[in-house]
Amino acid sequence: MTYDVIFSAIGDPTRRSVLEALRHQPMTVGMLAKQMPVSRPAVSQHLKVLRNAELVTVTPRGTANEYALNKKGLEDIRGWLDGMWDDALEAFKSHVEQKPKSKPRRKK
Amino acid sequence: MTYDVIFSAIGDPTRRSVLEALRHQPMTVGMLAKQMPVSRPAVSQHLKVLRNAELVTVTPRGTANEYALNKKGLEDIRGWLDGMWDDALEAFKSHVEQKPKSKPRRKK
DNA sequence: CCTATTAGTAAGCCATGACTTACGATGTAA
DNA sequence: TTACATCGTAAGTCATGGCTTACTAATAGG
Numbered sequence: 152m153t154y155d156v157i158f159s160a161i162g163d164p165t166r167r168s169v170l171e172a173l174r175h176q177p178m179t180v181g182m183l184a185k186q187m188p189v190s191r192p193a194v195s196q197h198l199k200v201l202r203n204a205e206l207v208t209v210t211p212r213g214t215a216n217e218y219a220l221n222k223k224g225l226e227d228i229r230g231w232l233d234g235m236w237d238d239a240l241e242a243f244k245s246h247v248e249q250k251p252k253s254k255p256r257r258k259k
Numbered sequence: 260m261t262y263d264v265i266f267s268a269i270g271d272p273t274r275r276s277v278l279e280a281l282r283h284q285p286m287t288v289g290m291l292a293k294q295m296p297v298s299r300p301a302v303s304q305h306l307k308v309l310r311n312a313e314l315v316t317v318t319p320r321g322t323a324n325e326y327a328l329n330k331k332g333l334e335d336i337r338g339w340l341d342g343m344w345d346d347a348l349e350a351f352k353s354h355v356e357q358k359p360k361s362k363p364r365r366k367k
Numbered sequence: 368c369c370t371a372t373t374a375g376t377a378a379g380c381c382a383t384g385a386c387t388t389a390c391g392a393t394g395t396a397a
Numbered sequence: 398t399t400a401c402a403t404c405g406t407a408a409g410t411c412a413t414g415g416c417t418t419a420c421t422a423a424t425a426g427g
Binding site (some may be wrong): 271273297298300301304305319321322323 | 384394
Binding site (some may be wrong): 368369370371372373374375376377378379380381382383384385386387388389390391392393394395396397 | 398399400401402403404405406407408409410411412413414415416417418419420421422423424425426427
């Protein structure tokens, strides 16, 4: 697992739309494409990226492929976020006593 | 606030490096640039994006500009993540009884 | 079988954005 | 004031990646 793969995956708005469409129930590629502004192959390519980032899983059902959210990827994101928080809170605490700011700059 | 701005901001690996460098203590642009593989103007441009996403804050100190993490952006990310979880957990539960998968495809 | 449905891949186009160098603006200190 | 340090922005280059239109593969059903 690399954060690069995960964050570049959710960095794309179309892919986030896919994830949000899968929040309530699994869907096939065709169903997803039908409610999105891009073509089915485009959705297919996005799903490949999401699969690689372990953000979705696939289950073949006949000729259809059913995609669903994958907890793994979401947990990875949470892990990164928690790591940021822990250290950040420390940093915030040790900077409650702010040093004085310099005088404001003249506007151009 | 838009998730587009936030997620496209953290989608870039260099910008995530910046955030991680700021986890422990605030830093100036020069300090950040010194420990990164890109030029100072590049860092400056990234900081502009991070500022716009409310992921960092600036404090002028003389001619130097000190950047620090901004809780706001991190909280926004957590918000998105929590939203995904709530609905996703429901979906997971209602699919514990899996329908049978079709027979596997022949390999090409 | 033969056809229809569903989906992944290949190839190519094109916009977005990440980077560099050059420059201008601001604040500090002698 | 002059020189220096620090920074943001402008302009231009170039690679990345998201999209479309073919095309191919695989399964279900008559």
